[in-house]
Amino acid sequence: MTFRLTCPVCGKRDICEFTFGGQERGPRPEQEGLSAEEHFRWVQFRMIPGGAEPAQGAGQRGWRQAALQQEWWYHGQGCGVWFRTTRDPATNREVEGDGGEG
Amino acid sequence: MRTALRRSPVELPARAAATEQRDGWTVVLRYEGEERHGGPWLVDLSHRRRWDYQDRNVGAHTPMDLPVPPEFGEVGVHGPFVINRMNRTQAAIWHLGAGSPPKSPRAAGLTETTDGHCMLAFVSHGVSAALEHLTPLDLFDPSRATPFLTQGPVLRVPCQIVTFAPDLVVMSLARGHGRTFVRAALASGGVAGLRIGGEGIFNRRFTKV
Numbered sequence: 001m002t003f004r005l006t007c008p009v010c011g012k013r014d015i016c017e018f019t020f021g022g023q024e025r026g027p028r029p030e031q032e033g034l035s036a037e038e039h040f041r042w043v044q045f046r047m048i049p050g051g052a053e054p055a056q057g058a059g060q061r062g063w064r065q066a067a068l069q070q071e072w073w074y075h076g077q078g079c080g081v082w083f084r085t086t087r088d089p090a091t092n093r094e095v096e097g098d099g100g101e102g
Numbered sequence: 103m104r105t106a107l108r109r110s111p112v113e114l115p116a117r118a119a120a121t122e123q124r125d126g127w128t129v130v131l132r133y134e135g136e137e138r139h140g141g142p143w144l145v146d147l148s149h150r151r152r153w154d155y156q157d158r159n160v161g162a163h164t165p166m167d168l169p170v171p172p173e174f175g176e177v178g179v180h181g182p183f184v185i186n187r188m189n190r191t192q193a194a195i196w197h198l199g200a201g202s203p204p205k206s207p208r209a210a211g212l213t214e215t216t217d218g219h220c221m222l223a224f225v226s227h228g229v230s231a232a233l234e235h236l237t238p239l240d241l242f243d244p245s246r247a248t249p250f251l252t253q254g255p256v257l258r259v260p261c262q263i264v265t266f267a268p269d270l271v272v273m274s275l276a277r278g279h280g281r282t283f284v285r286a287a288l289a290s291g292g293v294a295g296l297r298i299g300g301e302g303i304f305n306r307r308f309t310k311v
Contacts, residue, residue, distance in 0.1 A: 009174045009189045010253055014238065017255060077255040079174075079189050 003092040009079040021072030022046075024084060068095060110148040111220045111280030115288075116298045124149065125203055132300040141226025142269075143299030144287060148220050151203045152274065153195040154213045160193050165212055168195060177249040177264050179311055186251045186264060194262060196221070198272065200305045220280035222287075223304045224271045224296075232291035233271065241265050249311070257286050266311050 004012045023046050029038060070086050086095040108126040120132040127149035136143070155165040161172055171178050171187040178185045182199020194215075197203055206214045224233060230242050237256040241263060249266045256263065256273060263273040275283060288296060 013254065077258075077260050079253040080260075081189055 005073060005085060005087075006094060007075045007078060007081065008083050009081050010075065013075070013078060017075060017077035019074040019076050021074050021082060024070035024072060108149070108217070110146055111277040112146045112148060112222070112284045113281055114144075114146060114284065114298045118300070120300070120302075130300045131302045133298055136297065136299050136303070139295070139297045140228075141299070141303075142228040142232050142291075142294070142296050143225045143303050144284070144291070144296055145223040145225055145299045145301060145304040146221075146284075147198070147223050147272065147301070147304065148216075148277075148280070150216070150221055151197040151206070152215045152219060152221065153206070154215050155193045155195060155211055156191055156213075157211050158191060160191055161187070163211075165193070165209060166195060166207055175246075175251045177251050179249060179266075184249070184264065186262065188251070188253065188262070194274070196264075196272070196274070198308055200309070218277055219274050220277050220283070221272065221274045222284070224273075225269065225299060225303050225307050227269050228295055229269055229271055231294040232296040235290040235293055236287055239263070241271060242268055257283055257290070259283055266308075270307050270311065 003015050005015055005018055006012050007018075025042065025046075029042055068086050068088050070084060072082060072084055074080075074082050087093065088095075105126045110127070114130075114133075116133040116135075118130040118132070119134045119136075120130070122129045122131055129149055130146070153166070155163070155170075157163055161170050163170060165185075166183070168180050168183055168185045169178060170185060170193045174187055174189055176187050182197055182201060184196045184198050186194045186196070188194060206212075233241055233256075237254070239252055239254045239256070241252055242265060243250075246265075249264055252263045252265065254261065254263070256275070259275050259279045261273045261275045263271060265271050288298070
């Protein structure tokens with residue numbers, strides 16, 4: 001299986017040119033009063049936005065992720081830019097209009 | 103005065119017919135028997151001087167008196183110099199014209215990268231057929247005005263590629279890949295007739311750019 005991503009510098013390219021940089025976690029929480037549990041959750045936990053739901057439709061099995069997620073990607077085989085994109089992990093489709101350079 | 107002895111990262115399996123010493127490099131101008139082929143040719147340009155220019159807003163500057171192209175992927179040709187806009191913060195400058203290489207200027211943000219890179223040119227008709235065996239990138243996109251820059255993998259090696267015309271493509275890659283890259287390029291591109299050529303072939307074509 002393959003798909004394409006839109007690099008903000010080079011445009012649409014094959015996924016094999018990119019390295020996944022992880023899910024967007026939001027800003028680092030304030031250090032003041034931060035408990036070990038909260039810090040652990042921010043570092044280690046990855047949320048599935050909207051949770052998960054059973055796959056719909058005839059012939060589909062298993063679970064389908066219900067919402068879009070923001071991700072970081074690195075264009076290592078191309079221009080070397082880190083960028084953020086919003087993607088549906090179930091269909092691998094990007095949302096138009098995202099893709100800020102990091 | 104002492105001159106540093108420089109050696110190309112590329113070893114080409116052909117016998118040189120005419121060579122020239124230039125700034126410590128042994129430059130092959132012509133290989134034996136190259137006139138018997140009509141191309142396409144693979145030319146080693148690793149001795150050509152190159153610089154990397156970096157700034158947080160690179161588009162607002164004129165390194166070495168060369169204006170940085172405003173858009174990513176644009177290429178400017180100014181006499182013997184070529185300047186490529188890579189991204190928001192980086193531009194690359196290549197000296198591709200004939201004649202003696204310029205001295206490396208002392209300027210903030212400018213780094214000479216000649217000794218760290220390998221540079222190759224693909225010249226003559228049939229270049230597109232040869233390159234189709236080396237990369238899935240579309241280096242001849244008719245919707246882009248030439249010359250233009252593409253950054254992407256050729257033979258799985260990250261390269262900076264400038265398409266000047268359908269019969270002239272120049273690429274730069276990390277020096278360490280040079281030897282195996284050329285071996286693989288000649289093996290894969292040989293299907294489309296890719297042969298080794300001397301610098302003279304490139305010089306004659308580049309003067310028309």
